[in-house]
Amino acid sequence: MNTALDVASALLLIAGAVFCLLASVGVLRFPDAVGRQHAAAKAQTLGLLLILLGAALQNAPRYAVPLALVALFQLLTIPVTGQIVGRTAYRTSALAEESLTEDALARRLPPEERRPGQDD
Amino acid sequence: MNRSLLRRLPSLLWLWLLWILLWSTPSPLVVLGGLLVAVAVLAVSRFPEVSRQITVRPLRLLALCVRMTGNLVVSAAAVGWAALRHGPRVRAAIVELPLDADTDLLVTLATLVTNVSPGSLVLEIDRHRGVLYVHVLLVAASGEPEEARRKLLATERRLVAALGRRPDPSTSPTSRKDDA
Numbered sequence: 001m002n003t004a005l006d007v008a009s010a011l012l013l014i015a016g017a018v019f020c021l022l023a024s025v026g027v028l029r030f031p032d033a034v035g036r037q038h039a040a041a042k043a044q045t046l047g048l049l050l051i052l053l054g055a056a057l058q059n060a061p062r063y064a065v066p067l068a069l070v071a072l073f074q075l076l077t078i079p080v081t082g083q084i085v086g087r088t089a090y091r092t093s094a095l096a097e098e099s100l101t102e103d104a105l106a107r108r109l110p111p112e113e114r115r116p117g118q119d120d
Numbered sequence: 121m122n123r124s125l126l127r128r129l130p131s132l133l134w135l136w137l138l139w140i141l142l143w144s145t146p147s148p149l150v151v152l153g154g155l156l157v158a159v160a161v162l163a164v165s166r167f168p169e170v171s172r173q174i175t176v177r178p179l180r181l182l183a184l185c186v187r188m189t190g191n192l193v194v195s196a197a198a199v200g201w202a203a204l205r206h207g208p209r210v211r212a213a214i215v216e217l218p219l220d221a222d223t224d225l226l227v228t229l230a231t232l233v234t235n236v237s238p239g240s241l242v243l244e245i246d247r248h249r250g251v252l253y254v255h256v257l258l259v260a261a262s263g264e265p266e267e268a269r270r271k272l273l274a275t276e277r278r279l280v281a282a283l284g285r286r287p288d289p290s291t292s293p294t295s296r297k298d299d300a
Binding site for chain 2: 030043
């Protein structure tokens, strides 16, 4: 039983670490701030969740609650930072234009009208 | 006054529970202190009430949660693959997503489910017209902007099906839009 738990949490921890590694590769290689947010918001979140799960298996059940809270607040806050950074990046024209095949927002916010703090 | 207190009860209980969970030892001092802190937080902050903005349908909500967990795994794998395979030459698009969601809470949740969908990140929320502008990485599962858009719309429809408020005859169409 203990061996099975150890194997399960070892697999979870390794998988989590791999996703965190992929996230940092994404942060290094994607061409603009929004692309990097994709890596940070997706791969990094899943990596962290897997690591928390792996850690929870190794500890007494009562420690699972704080770990679950960490997971919950990560899930709730990461999309918010992602959106704030993405919005600011767009409004400061920090997106790699050549990577975009379509830009529906340009009709609403032409480049010359973009301001970081502007609200509509 | 009493009814508004009743509506804030869920927030109060949640804050109280959160306090106890954070201390992780439910001693009398922690339990009592948590109640005081929860009351104090609610007294000094005016959260907009959310309870009447949604109607929970448990089975559909459960199905949505399962689907979102799957989506998170797929999107993490997709973005990781894109990082390795395409890197600086990754293609992306910004698509327009008209929402069915018409309340603040639902729009927030729609943003959340869109953000865990494979390859998509919400850039702008146009609250008045009910439109999300979503940055999509064009990789594997959603190769073309139009296809990505269709998938995101389907996910949003599922969210509204799980939590959308029942049409309430007592509210006039104009008061249904609770603007931020």
